[in-house]
Amino acid sequence: MRALLATLWFVVSVNAAPDLVLRNGLIYDGTGRAPFKGDVAIKDGRIIAVGNVARAGAPGKVIDANGLAIAPGFIDVHTHAENIVYHPKAENFLRMGVTTLVLGNCGSSKLNLGEFYIKLEENGFSPNIASLIGHGTVRGQVMGGSLRRPPTATELAAMQKHIDQAMRDGALGMSTGLIYLPGVFARTDELVALSKTVAAHGGIYASHMRSEGTNIFNAIDEVCTIAEQAKLPAHISHLKLAGRPMWGKHPQLLARLDQARAEGIRLTHDQYAYTASSTSLHQLLPDALIVGGAKAFSQRIKSAKTHRETVAWMKDRLHRRQREDYSYAVIAYHKKDKRFNGLNVKEAAKLCYGEDDLDHQIMLIFEVETNGGASAVFHGMHEDDARAFLRHPHTMFASDSSVRAFEVGVPHPRGYGNAARFLARYARDQKQLKLEEAIRKLTSLPARTFQLKGRGEIRPGFAADLVVFDPAKIQDNATFKAPHQYATGFRLVLVNGKVVVENDKHNAAGPGQVIRRGK
Ligand SMILES: [Zn+2]
Structure with a gap:
């Protein structure tokens, strides 16, 4: 079937003249299949043809991508980028190839996503934005200071109402942060009840679990219970084994997650490319x-x-x-x-x-x-565990970062380097996984899991979120001591067909869109 498709794509004539053709690149289409040589034609923010695009039909702008990889723009499903309101260029993300951000993680989000989205759309911003609704945010709003007890029936109904509204506004699902206030005080039954509201809209449950250390297996049991009882897919945020007593336990941990999947639970995870948390x-x-x-x-x-x-x-x-x-x-x-x-x-x-x-x-x-x-x-983590996680087929790569204000503080370097580091350090240099597989974990896997429709693949009809880079040169440069350094090696980063980064420079364009669940 793949061979047949490849032949069908061999010469593609395009009816409408494209706005832009990326010519002769090595196309990593995001599905994990081996790369193939070809062109990508773009019109009105979408990919209109992939393959050997007939030259006669392409009088628009042509960019030679010979010797370069063309991949879908990277999708970062775990961010805390609510501050994009103040930093609409989101330069740290764009310059490591990230074109879509999922906000609202670890239980903390905007309460009124509808309003937030309208405000963003009025002002313009560079990457695409989607969000989860934060359980902690909703609980804090409804229960005020009386945090350390289960909600009353009235409070639970009020929380469900907020979550229902957020899902109608396009939230991808609900996030929890069960080591943080006030999420830490929520019991499993509360989370099941609220997840049912999420499930009614077809959303996902994403959790910063109750433990990432010695109690992690109990924490995973809780995630599974919620997924089973509320009947929705579940996603574990920033998978890790934290603390020395847990180092080396990745075979047991991954086996437990595989067992859950074998039992029918739709379970995925994400991870960042560092052995320190923040x-x-x-x-x-x-x-x-x-x-x-x-x-x-x-x-x-x-x-x-x-x-x-x-x-x-x-x-x-x-x-x-x-x-x-x-x-x-x-x-x-x-x-x-x-x-x-x-x-x-x-x-x-x-x-x-x-x-x-x-x-x-x-x-x-x-x-x-x-x-x-x-x-x-x-x-607090061990590199061997991190490597085992990143090779696992259900792990996607996400930064856990906010939009970074350049040269402010000494933040975790993941905000500047995460996506590039997976490709450079782990795929290219250490050969932990193939480049096409690393790209899949940054593109189609997150798009399908979080229902970002028409994103994450190089395919006609899909949004023209694209990165063009030299796999030999791509590099994360941020370190723990000197984090404010952008990733390099990106020839082009396009969002909805518009060039935002060219030769490692952000041009301040703001073509980002709000992505509402399934739309
Ligand atoms: Zn977290």
Whole structure:
């Protein structure tokens, strides 16, 4: 069948004159099939022909792609890019070939997606945007400060109403963040009830699970229970094995996920290309202490008893995780004292107190939280596990990043490098997987899983979201020490048929569209 299709495509005459033809590239069509030489013709934002496009029918602009790969634009299903409102160019994403972003992950989204979309569409922006509705956002809205209990029937109905509205506005599904407030207080039955509303619209359940460390198998059981009882597909966000006691357990973990699929659960996952995670520094503190934010924390920690118990709790947890201290935790951005940015907790304690023993490290964490908190990078994963995950056919590649403000703070490098790093480091250099398979994980797999219709493949009728690059030259450049470096090697990045990046330069074009579920 494939051979037949290839012959049919051999010469394609196009009825309408294309706006643009990418000539003689090596086409990776996004499905994972082997690449083939050919042309891609584009008109009115769509691909109108693929193959050997008859020259007579193509008087429009022609770009020679000889020696270059042509692939569908990359789709990043796990972002926190709500701040695209302030940074519509989304340069860090476009310059690593990402043309579509899924927002609203880890339980946190815009509450009113309909309004958010209209505002975006009025102003213009570069990549395509879709979103999940965040469970935490909805729960916070409905239940206010009374977080640590199940919802009443009235509250549950109110949450369902918000979710129903978001799904009508085009949400792809619902996300949860079950280590964060207030998601951490939701029980499985609440999540099942809300997921049923999502299922009624044909959406997906995407979860930052309750554990990514020693309790991960229970957390996966919960994901499966929700998928089964609410009858919807489920997706595990940023799959990882966090913490030394869990390192090397990827065969068991992947076997558990395969078993769930064998039992009929529609289950996928995503992953970023790094062995460090990024979240708030206050994840090192007990949940009960951080309810209500930094102000509430600073009041609670004044109590000598709470202080003493918290120090003991933190030491015990470090011990259970086979850690000596907090040198694996790096402060990414602390507004109050920017000298800390880029230092690990141990180094920051030394700078602040002249002492860096564990007690001073804990003191520093209290100090930072009291002064408004910080974002942080945690070096907690093993490369062998990450490699096993990225080879798995149901894993897609996603950054977990916001739109980066250039040169602000010392954020996780994934926001600048993730997609390029999978192709350069893991596919090309380490040969962990074929380039066409890596591209599939960045294109058709996310498009099909998250119902981004007409995206993620090079096929007539599909949106002309395209990347043209030299596989030998493509490179992520961002590092943990110097993250504000764009990926390189991209000859062209097109969104809806419009060139946005040319020779590693963003031209400020704003052709992005809001993608509503299934539309
Ligand atoms: Zn998350």
